[in-house]
Amino acid sequence: MTDSTPIPTPSVPAPDILRCAYMELVVTDLAKSREFYVDLLGLTVTVEDDDAIYLRSTDEFIHHNLVLRKGPVAAVAAFSYRVRSAEEVDAAEAYFKELGCETRRSKDGFVRGIGDSVRVIDPLGFPYEFFYEVEHVERLAWRYDLHSAGALVRLDHFNQVTPDVPRACRYMEGLGFRITEDISDSEGTEYAAWMRRKPTVHDTAMTGGNGPRMHHVAFATHEKHNILYICDKMGALRISDRIERGPGRHGVSNAFYLYILDPDGHRVEIYTQDYYTGDPDNPVVHWDVHDNQRRDWWGNPVVPSWYTEASLVLDLDGNPQPIHDREHKSELDVTIGADGFSYTRAGDDEGSYHGEASKGFKLGNQL
Amino acid sequence: MTDSTPIPTPSVPAPDILRCAYMELVVTDLAKSREFYVDLLGLTVTVEDDDAIYLRSTDEFIHHNLVLRKGPVAAVAAFSYRVRSAEEVDAAEAYFKELGCETRRSKDGFVRGIGDSVRVIDPLGFPYEFFYEVEHVERLAWRYDLHSAGALVRLDHFNQVTPDVPRACRYMEGLGFRITEDISDSEGTEYAAWMRRKPTVHDTAMTGGNGPRMHHVAFATHEKHNILYICDKMGALRISDRIERGPGRHGVSNAFYLYILDPDGHRVEIYTQDYYTGDPDNPVVHWDVHDNQRRDWWGNPVVPSWYTEASLVLDLDGNPQPIHDREHKSELDVTIGADGFSYTRAGDDEGSYHGEASKGFKLGNQL
């Protein structure tokens, strides 16, 4: 069952985290994954070997934003954050030790291109990494001759599935993250929250559900047409069935988005144009779970798989973490299907809405 | 029941049609419709009175592309085409008289801004108009100070619902239209066909269904972001429930599209970037009805309402035309739901496809 006891805040200071830096993904077929991330999405290969491929986006100057490692079970091996200095790696180790978490330190890093790092299984059960030392590589921002029409310029954020969102938020705030937006209902149930270190809408988000699992990893493009091109290309390659949701405009974050599925079913978001959140008093945006524009500003339906499917995460020995069920209400249940309802206009009550033909097709689409 | 006897080709020459020029729409609340077409979509008012509003797109130099006329029942009063010369209006009248159609001639036009015109109820039951004389107005292409972020530059095409698509096609070919693309199945059932006079993919299309009805009227933008802006604006205005389908990329026509519903439920498409079709040997593109990318290149589901809902059309006295049921197979039935199937890859058979999880959600989404 889910542990709902609050996570204590350590006496030692939290590490000073700069940003989400890279994800280490375990994939079952390296060649198929290379087709997806390199041939389709155009990520740049920094280095590769028989075991792993190291990829980066066009604006990046650190060694990689994504590691694809060959393994028996598709899963996430690490959510890796960069900290402000070498000392902050020590701070991270001390912080999680005091939390009683399992930690592992590697002076030479756990992957190529990264130096002294610490990996931990955090109180929510996720494999988190913290590092500062990293190999610099060419920032390809000016190398337009290498950019595809759907160029990914930056790793933007992670998204994690966890059963108890408020508990996760308090813990992440202790770790120094700030909430920028959330989804809840009038009874106080929290369904999801977005939190940041760098001044964008998020470095990671907590999505309520059975967890710990990885919901998606997101890369940013410069413009919306770059994302549309990825859809067009997937159509041309006859893999449109790997487009799970979108493209669309998020309510939360106000960004333009697309969700696609890699060969192992790992979800990747392509994302662009959220807003600056760097001021301490940045206004937090609260969304009603019944607002039909919260997850798609255009009111397009969220496909059920987007709520139910997610990737396993691994412990420090590489074994899948057990999944704990969410005991709070599910966003899927309260918004879609027989028991669910959503509105387009806050004024509309459930009744009027069932009578609304123009709304009907949207609902019908979700049943 | 539907008349399936072929429509004869008259002995007199067909009128030389230039292009679809404007639609006369009957709306039940002129003020609400003005909000939609002027405030939301940014069409320019050429002239208006208590009874009607005359609207045009930014590249247009003729008096209007759309007439909104106040009336008791939402419907289409005319699909109006411009012909090459004043004489061609006579040709049109003679052509439809020989077909035994009801025709009406007005030297001063049936609406403001248009001169000598003939209106007919064509063999498919649609109110068609043909004119040449028209009042010129300023082409606003250079008036960027008047353009909205979602500027509509041109009337692109009509789309008509008719029970017997092959019969309609043969008739339209007699009238001088050329087929550019169609959707059919291996048993020879035709579900829809696109046909043009100007060298784009279409001036009108025939969609199989209960008819005669108007499926939609389409305006073109310059770029895709213009269409995305219209969606964003509808979200901001909290009328996202009037976005019926899209935005997306069509398979047919290769254009980028959006379908929205006006206050009376008249369907409007916003459309951009199809291709030149002006050569006599322009290759006709045939789509398999089971190809899941035919109507949305990204494989996103077509909402059922898009297949079932359409607008009434009027006879020359302003009374709604009776609806005849389609007796051939329905695209909705053969592609969606228990009996339907679609594939992403021609290789996939129905079986393999049911086993395909990643495909499941797309289907599930349509059930």
Place this chain on the structure above:
Amino acid sequence: MTDSTPIPTPSVPAPDILRCAYMELVVTDLAKSREFYVDLLGLTVTVEDDDAIYLRSTDEFIHHNLVLRKGPVAAVAAFSYRVRSAEEVDAAEAYFKELGCETRRSKDGFVRGIGDSVRVIDPLGFPYEFFYEVEHVERLAWRYDLHSAGALVRLDHFNQVTPDVPRACRYMEGLGFRITEDISDSEGTEYAAWMRRKPTVHDTAMTGGNGPRMHHVAFATHEKHNILYICDKMGALRISDRIERGPGRHGVSNAFYLYILDPDGHRVEIYTQDYYTGDPDNPVVHWDVHDNQRRDWWGNPVVPSWYTEASLVLDLDGNPQPIHDREHKSELDVTIGADGFSYTRAGDDEGSYHGEASKGFKLGNQL
């Protein structure tokens, strides 16, 4: 000296021309030209051999839009137009024979992929070709996997330099072209004119200057960002010195444009978003040569080389045609430099304008 006697209109009908179809360019280094047109611009190679490369744009279904042929002198071997039927090739031959022009007929075509064709040296001294028979190839519009970020979708138009613009216009009107826009002055001097067969602003334009010469050949993209990407890529390849003019917005045509120079100095325009011109009474747009927004809507200066440089054209034996000087006023002289003036606002007279600081830098930039 220039022949200013009007060109008679033949008694036989002019051929029914569909559109500009391809240009045959002579280049001095096939490998370098391939780098430019294939590696940089992303045109698709239909076929190539040691002597020539046949290229097409993404929307094209005929064999090619551009032939690069290896030769000793950079020049244009043919401006090739497609006619409506095989018979129209005969009509073209008869038409130019009656004009007393040298004509040559080849049942197998003059280049690969093209059938029965006639080539002529037209009354203005340009090598024109007319054909109908052509090999069909795959239209790559849906092949997004093959599209670059700067994808060229269509051959849009040619642009020719000729000493006497009014004389050229009367001749082209006889050949069935319609004027859409022109540039002249209050004294009646014509500096340039745009004329079309397909319903865009032009299939070719006549630019006043020493001729016959080829000013540029233009390809269309779908959106403006495609053109900006080509600039960015040329910067990345460190060939920004091959960007001659733009990107910018034309006054004439209202299209977005860029002019770049191939390795032989042949000028290529990348162009998008002009307007429909297919109605017989399409309003002709007249521009004052002194209107500083006529050639760049943003008032950015036209570099002198754009007015003075152009490509040689060949006779039917492959020898360069002699150049005749323009005797009328030059657009360069009347708009730039000591004797020239331009205004941003029609109200401004030359005097006020010299005193206008904000105008000064624009002028200064042109001196």
Place this chain on the structure above:
Amino acid sequence: MTDSTPIPTPSVPAPDILRCAYMELVVTDLAKSREFYVDLLGLTVTVEDDDAIYLRSTDEFIHHNLVLRKGPVAAVAAFSYRVRSAEEVDAAEAYFKELGCETRRSKDGFVRGIGDSVRVIDPLGFPYEFFYEVEHVERLAWRYDLHSAGALVRLDHFNQVTPDVPRACRYMEGLGFRITEDISDSEGTEYAAWMRRKPTVHDTAMTGGNGPRMHHVAFATHEKHNILYICDKMGALRISDRIERGPGRHGVSNAFYLYILDPDGHRVEIYTQDYYTGDPDNPVVHWDVHDNQRRDWWGNPVVPSWYTEASLVLDLDGNPQPIHDREHKSELDVTIGADGFSYTRAGDDEGSYHGEASKGFKLGNQL
């Protein structure tokens, strides 16, 4: 003469600056300025009175990003930065007092919407402001119904003209800014430097020239087409002569840009798509002053006025600050005209370059 003695670093800590927050501009005709910033650029009026107009961008939640104040002489009254907390305003005051700068404190702020602030004349002679307390207003990011086609989403940066760039940089680094890019030559002359607090390429830049003066204030858009629309609109309004430079792609910052002039000649940049610079070891990009792509990646010429013209800045009593001449080499002189040279390819030496025809027109354009 210019003071070239290094500026000492105070013993007290520098204030923790978040970002550039707003500029207070003195304009001579409030109505004309309103036309420019509100009607043309679409900035939102938070509040206005007979004396001043307070404007903000669509993503902003603080009271304003720009104040237009009516005054006798066009100038800049304040470059205003937001600090992390109320205490940091005290820190700023102490910091500049120790530097011996004139400082003024106002608990109620110097302008509407802003609370406790300190204004100083900094060691370079610029009027700087620091504040934390501010009135929150609606963030209009989701209000697409209010966005123009050229929507400005964020204040991006300032740009200052100062005679001694290295001296200015050392001082700004003491104040906590980090250099991201610079322009220098092989002899060590520094011509310009970009420096940031928020993790973009800059919050302000130091441009070498006679100063203290304000070179420009920059606002960001989401996409490039938004900037192109502003150009198109200025053409439609027949004020294209207020487009000073661009649009283009910067080498420095890799951003897409446009420079326009307001009615008083204050220069405004519209800017989009630079890159994340938030890591402490973010690589500094050094540009050679002779690299012709440093300021325009496409090699388009920088108009002389862009180097020579700038706005006055005021002292704390509202009187224009005296201008000190730059004694180091001028970027204009070393790159343009008889003594200057630039190259497109680092390989090219000055000699080869004069022989390069394709380069000739670019140079000719600059003479």
